[in-house]
Amino acid sequence: MKLRLYNVHKSFAERKVLAGLNLEVNAGEVVSFIGSSGSGKTTLLRCVNLLEPIDDGAIFFEDDEISQLGRDPNPIRRRIGIVFQSFNLFPHMSVRRNITLALTQVVKKSVDDANEIAISLLKRFGLDEKIDSYPDQLSGGQQQRVAIVRALAMNPEVLLLDEITSALDPELVGEVLDVVRELKGSGITMLIATHEMNFAREISDRVCFLDAGRVAEQGSPDQIFNNPIDERTRQFLRRVQAVGKT
Amino acid sequence: MPRLPRWDRVRESFFNRERLIDSFPRLLDAFVLDIKIFAWSTPAIIALALVLAIARSSRNPALFPIRIFVIGYIDIMRGVPVILWIYLIGFGVPGVGLERPFNSPLLWGSVALVLTYGAYIAEVFRAGIDSVHESQRAASRSLGLSNSQTMRFVILPQAIRRVVPPLMNDLVSLQKDVALVSLIGPIEILRQANIDKAKFANFTPYIGAAIIFLLITIPLTRTTDYLLARERKRTSATRVR
Numbered sequence: 001m002k003l004r005l006y007n008v009h010k011s012f013a014e015r016k017v018l019a020g021l022n023l024e025v026n027a028g029e030v031v032s033f034i035g036s037s038g039s040g041k042t043t044l045l046r047c048v049n050l051l052e053p054i055d056d057g058a059i060f061f062e063d064d065e066i067s068q069l070g071r072d073p074n075p076i077r078r079r080i081g082i083v084f085q086s087f088n089l090f091p092h093m094s095v096r097r098n099i100t101l102a103l104t105q106v107v108k109k110s111v112d113d114a115n116e117i118a119i120s121l122l123k124r125f126g127l128d129e130k131i132d133s134y135p136d137q138l139s140g141g142q143q144q145r146v147a148i149v150r151a152l153a154m155n156p157e158v159l160l161l162d163e164i165t166s167a168l169d170p171e172l173v174g175e176v177l178d179v180v181r182e183l184k185g186s187g188i189t190m191l192i193a194t195h196e197m198n199f200a201r202e203i204s205d206r207v208c209f210l211d212a213g214r215v216a217e218q219g220s221p222d223q224i225f226n227n228p229i230d231e232r233t234r235q236f237l238r239r240v241q242a243v244g245k246t
Numbered sequence: 247m248p249r250l251p252r253w254d255r256v257r258e259s260f261f262n263r264e265r266l267i268d269s270f271p272r273l274l275d276a277f278v279l280d281i282k283i284f285a286w287s288t289p290a291i292i293a294l295a296l297v298l299a300i301a302r303s304s305r306n307p308a309l310f311p312i313r314i315f316v317i318g319y320i321d322i323m324r325g326v327p328v329i330l331w332i333y334l335i336g337f338g339v340p341g342v343g344l345e346r347p348f349n350s351p352l353l354w355g356s357v358a359l360v361l362t363y364g365a366y367i368a369e370v371f372r373a374g375i376d377s378v379h380e381s382q383r384a385a386s387r388s389l390g391l392s393n394s395q396t397m398r399f400v401i402l403p404q405a406i407r408r409v410v411p412p413l414m415n416d417l418v419s420l421q422k423d424v425a426l427v428s429l430i431g432p433i434e435i436l437r438q439a440n441i442d443k444a445k446f447a448n449f450t451p452y453i454g455a456a457i458i459f460l461l462i463t464i465p466l467t468r469t470t471d472y473l474l475a476r477e478r479k480r481t482s483a484t485r486v487r
Contacts, residue, residue, distance in 0.1 A: 074390045075390070082388045088381045088385035101399060102391060
């Protein structure tokens with residue numbers, strides 16, 4: 001078991017976002033989270049990366065409880081990468097520096113080694129020409145691909161993708177999803193919060209439908225999209241189908 | 247050209263060419279001291295301001311007492327006129343009987359400037375730090391960088407870039423407030439102008455001093471505008487008309 005969430009609760013002020021969520025993820029598994037806005041997809045991922053402290057319950061990473069209060073989150077974050085909806089590249093740094101910063105400062109690699117890692121990853125995703133560009137000189141799709149490379153550079157065991165195509169123009173979505181397709185099967189465990197139903201169906205080993213801060217239904221993509229059992233899942237899928245998002 | 251009544255008298259005592267030519271070299275000489283005070287105070291002010299701003303922006307619950315202390319310090323320093331601090335520190339500290347060279351009003355006048363301007367500029371830096379979006383911190387922390395690494399590599403470089411224009415503004419103010427140190431003794435430009443005024447019963451030396459200040463502050467201000475425009479160009483492609 002790579003990751004286990006047990007009875008996780010999280011509220012913001014009065015709003016309860018996660019309400020006793022349980023989840024188990026195996027090593028190398030690709031799990032997608034679907035559900036309407038506010039169902040807790042983003043919060044779930046941020047809690048796993050320890051960006052949000054949880055109110056109750058526990059999160060285990062390889063049977064190690066990482067959600068304990070007061071625990072140094074940095075060693076865990078090195079092993080669990082996250083990519084954000086709005087890219088969050090560092091605007092004052094070149095692509096190269098964006099990628100090598102954590103390599104040199106956190107895992108104390110030499111500048112040469114860090115550069116080598118950056119170059120080989122950028123090559124792999126067709127971005128090597130952009131190595132000395134600044135984020136605002138790149139398209140949204142390129143920025144998001146750089147953000148994925150930045151997370152991958154730390155060689156994480158788990159990658160969290162938080163609605164990574166939601167801020168992109170439709171014609172740029174494909175290039176970002178291609179990166180994720182390429183990653184599947186490399187052994188990395190991925191948790192994907194997404195609104196792209198077709199993509200979730202294609203890429204996932206398992207799809208979880210979140211509702212009211214819990215996993216309402218989960219199963220293979222085929223089962224969730226073709227034979228949903230839970231009435232809330234059916235309603236949700238009907239709604240997204242109605243706006244043409246499947 | 248119609249003239250104001252008594253214009254001749256005004257010209258005689260404020261815009262007297264002879265007096266200006268006579269005083270100007272002395273004023274320039276005295277202005278060197280203003281430049282010196284400015285030059286040694288500015289790095290100290292920036293350093294102090296950065297320390298205060300970082301301390302005030304820290305999120306570590308254990309540093310709560312330090313935050314309270316810094317907030318109190320900034321409130322007190324900013325809430326009292328600069329001139330009062332210059333009197334208090336510039337006269338007060340040497341007055342407790344320190345040996346040379348530690349009894350120099352010049353030294354303690356400069357210290358007063360550093361302590362007050364450090365507080366003003368700390369607030370400028372803090373505004374800059376607060377203006378960096380929370381998502382930048384999240385991105386940095388998610389990569390495993392510590393709080394202080396995040397501050398150093400991600401937050402501060404962006405914050406400082408953004409506050410350069412208001413910072414320059416405060417430095418223009420400082421450049422002028424350096425003259426306040428004259429009130430506790432050192433013969434800098436304002437004091438020299440005063441001496442010349444008294445000697446010749448003529449106000450033209452003040453005009454001379456004003457010209458010298460403007461020669462410095464106007465280019466500084468224009469540089470600020472230039473930096474501001476450049477920053478705007480860098481961050482947003484097109485200007486809305």
